[in-house]
Amino acid sequence: MKKTLLILTGHSKGLGRAILDRFLDAEGTEVIAISRTALGLKRANLREIQLDLADLESLGIRLPDIFPVGDFERFVLINNAGWIGEIKPVGKLDPGHISKLMNLNLLAPMILTDAFAKAYFPLSAEKLVCNISSGAAYKPMPGWAEYCSSKAALAMFSKVAAEDLAKNGVRVFSLAPGIVDTEMQAEIRTAALEDFPALARFENFKREGSLSPPEMVADKVFYLVSHSERFSDVVQDVRDFELP
Ligand SMILES: NC(=O)c1ccc[n+]([C@@H]2O[C@H](COP(=O)([O-])OP(=O)(O)OC[C@H]3O[C@@H](n4cnc5c(N)ncnc54)[C@H](OP(=O)(O)O)[C@@H]3O)[C@@H](O)[C@H]2O)c1
Incomplete structure (x- = not known):
């Protein structure tokens, strides 16, 4: 394993927590992890930063x-923090929630990717950004505007960033994690049927046990980061590849 610095957002629970554990256990890896909640884990290779990523002014101050910069052979940014937002049809949305969601899901990853590139451009180390996307980027889902x-915007940003940064040796991926058994899915199941016509389908995913365990998805994220040369496209979906 190359000596790696991972910067990970949304590490306190769900998929991010599983990604955190996977990388913390990898030899030669240090992690800077950002969420509103600090876990307080006693790990020598972990530094936690408590930050509300939807608060862009505070993000700018902490950047x-x-x-x-350190003696690393690989720098990795995983923009994982995200929120499902209000599950309501257009016409019932709250402007404050719209901007909070866009700040967290789109603008913070854009700002962090840009800052990552600026910080590590001059280094010859391997550099990789993985933006956690969703099948919802490509499929309109009533109630999830x-x-x-x-x-969708984060996926497009990832494609443009991949082109912009290729000459500087930075790989960029937009990775859909599938449907994962996390609090986000639990939140989805609390939506009102009148606001979210697909509610029964999501209740069934849970009832039938068809949600992916976060640990399994984290293994795939780890594999992609560790073998990025095997993945040529920017847009990836964990359901499209198996672990060897
Ligand atoms: N679960 C799925 O089925 C699914 C499917 C497709 C894509 N995804 C994507 O996968 C990623 C992880 O989702 P998940 O299911 O693991 O969600 P989750 O269980 O709700 O966890 C979300 C993580 O993001 C952090 N976060 C939320 N708001 C934040 C804020 N304002 N500032 C800083 N951190 C914040 C949370 O930490 P704090 O609350 O401590 O801040 C938490 O660590 C998201 O980008 C999501 O869109 C999930």
Whole structure:
């Protein structure tokens, strides 16, 4: 395993927590992890930053703290923090929630990717950004206007960033994790049927046990990061590849 610095957002629970554990256990890896909640884990290779990523002013102030230069062979940014947003049809949305969701799901990953590139451009180390996307980026889902729009925009940002940064040796991926058994899915199941016509389908996913365990998805994220040369396209879906 190359000596790696991982900067991970949304590490306190769900998929991010599983990604955190997977990388913390990898030899030679240090992690800077950002969420509103600190886990307080006693791990020598972990530094937690408590930050509301929807608060872009605070993010701007903390940026210089987030991307240290050190003796690493690989720098990785995983923009994983995300929120499903209000599950309501257009016409019933709250402007405050719209901007909070866009700040968290889209603008913070854009700002962090840009800062990552600036910090590590000059280094010859391997550099990789993985933006956690969603199938919802490509499939309109009634009730999820905020979420689908944010993920679609993040996927497009990832494609442009991949082109912009290729000459600087930075790989960029937009990775859909499938349907994962996390609090986000639990939140989806609390939506009102009148606001979310697909409610029964999501209740069935849970009832039938068809949600992916976060640990299994984290293994795939780890595989992609560790073998990025085997993945040529920017847009990836964990359901499209198996672990060897
Ligand atoms: N679960 C699925 O089926 C599914 C499917 C497709 C895509 N995804 C994507 O996968 C990623 C992880 O989702 P998940 O299911 O693991 O969600 P989750 O269980 O709700 O966890 C979300 C993570 O993001 C952090 N977060 C939320 N708001 C934040 C804020 N304002 N500032 C900083 N951190 C914040 C949370 O930490 P704090 O609350 O401590 O801040 C938490 O660690 C998201 O980008 C999501 O869109 C999930």
